[in-house]
Amino acid sequence: MSRFGQFAVVALVSSLAFAGVSRADSLDMNNGAKIEKTLQTFSSNFDVRDINDYANYKDQPEDSDAAQPRTDAGVQHIQASIKENKDLVRRLGERGVKIDDVVNAEQAADGSMTFWVR
Template sequence: MSRLVTLAFFAAVSTISLAGSGHADSLIMNTAPEIEKTLSNYNRPFAVRYLEDYDNSKFDNTTGIDAEAARSNEGVKHIRASIKANKRLAEKLKSRGVDVKDIVDAEQAADGSIIFSVN
């Protein structure tokens, strides 16, 4: 029984450790300089999330808690500039009906794909 408890303990600690490192990586890769660098040469699949009311989107009505803080106006300008510098990405977004001036955020997922938030 002691071995089973010890094994379960180490399995739980390993799982928690791995989950924490993946989350930390995703936080770092979504900081302003990192996401801008990624967008400037990004050529992979992406998703588009349409925001109904961007000004009030910082509050998530489904859970009643504040969602992740929105990017500053300056941060949004830098994201848009990085996308415009990447002509291939700008064209792909345009072909999906997304105008770069309507993008208000970009987040990189753990799998490397990007989610663009559009107002």
């Protein structure tokens, strides 16, 4: 195999490996305990969206990309985690968000957060 062919194969394998890692990381960071722990110390940029607008917000239409709805207990855990972060409570309040209206939170790969409210 030529050097060019070897380089192409290595580049392809490397690309697939990195793509798999970043996707797995982004999906895992929004699961239960991890997102709750993140919310307790979260201090980065965030966006607030209405849960009724979720379908319009998604970049990709596949069902596998959709965040799983939180159970009632999951919503309570997210709200409790937010309440532990006084700075985040203040920042959300400045945007008119009541913590009891937050029903989900999703962290993006860049570290920003989207809070879904009812």
